Amino acid sequence: MDRTRPVPGRKFLDMQFSAREIIFIIIAVLCCTNLISAPVALLLGLLVAQLVGHPWLHLNHKVTHWLLQISVVGLGFGMNAHAAIEAGRAGFGITVVSIVATLGIGLLLGRWMRIDKKTACLIATGTAICGGSAIAAVAPAIDAKDKQISVALGTVFILNAVALFIFPVTGHLLGLSQMQFGTWAAIAIHDTSSVVGAGSRYGPQALEVATTVKLARALWIIPVSIIASFAFRKKGQKIQIPWFIGLFILAMLGNTFIPAVQTFSPYATIIAKAGLTLTLFLIGSGLSRDVLRSVGIRPMVQGLITWASIAAATLWFIYYFV
Secondary structure (H helix, E strand, O other), X not given: OOXXXXXXXXXXXXXXXXXXXXXXXXXXXXXOOOOOOHHHHHHHHHHHHHHOOOOOHHHHHHHHHHHHHXXXXXXXXXXXXXXXXXXXXXXXXXXXXXXXXHHXXXXXXXXXXXXXXXXXXXXXXXXXXXXXXXXXXHHHHOOOOHHHHHHHHHHHHHHHHHHHXXXXXXXXXXXXXXXXXXXXXXXXXXXXXXXXXXXXXXXXXXXXXXXXHHHHHHOOHHHHHHHHHHHOOOOOOOOOOOOHHHHHHHXXXXXXXXXXXHHHHHHHHHHHHHHHHHHHHHHHHOOOHHHHHHHOHHHHHHHHHHHHHHHHHHHHHHHHHO
């Protein structure tokens, strides 16, 4: 027998993981179980980022990007099209007003605080529509530099993490219905991941409303990107269309009208929720000390005031009129 011949799988078995990598893998696996909730996963990610660091940070953005989209599509298998249409119709008017108001407040604050125009635009867009996804779509349209993108992403992700914890608590204190909370979360929380995380923590109807309204809101990435490209005189740039929203709609329609799809829908939903929890852990673990330091005071203040203004205004409207 030739002992020099490589054994299939031997290379993998001979791999040695560092303590940091082992800790990261263990927590990531636990996030795929029912033992860790979405907010706890995000908190664990933040702790890992500060204490031991992300061992594969260079891959984090791409992995979270795809994992979030796949998870959102999976959540579509747990939703009913009739209820989603009703929720989307109810939230359309307030969605339009809130997007325009948030963009206006954010841009005016950026100008008043003398923040770089492109950075201010990215922060306002991320707060108005859907966090990191909106920033990633608008950045090439305005030819933003890496530093401007990282500052905007850092600002939005930090505030997004805070929102995931305080929104459910606020909703319970005010006695918001699941319909009210789902609408508020979809409008006032930045990223889709945290919107879904907060909605699932509040209740099943809140999750359905929050996801539907948020994904409808995400479609505004397209017109806002086009307007931004003209505003910054950058014509002909490609716009990143959120195609996963179409797959989400197909999954929802299949779950509503096709009995064969309904048989495996519960399993797809369970897997999707586990993927979402893992996504939040990865997002938290990507907020390294360098990212936190790069944000700076003024962009953070701009993001905080813009976010607090729209969150308070929409909460008041939803509490009294929805």
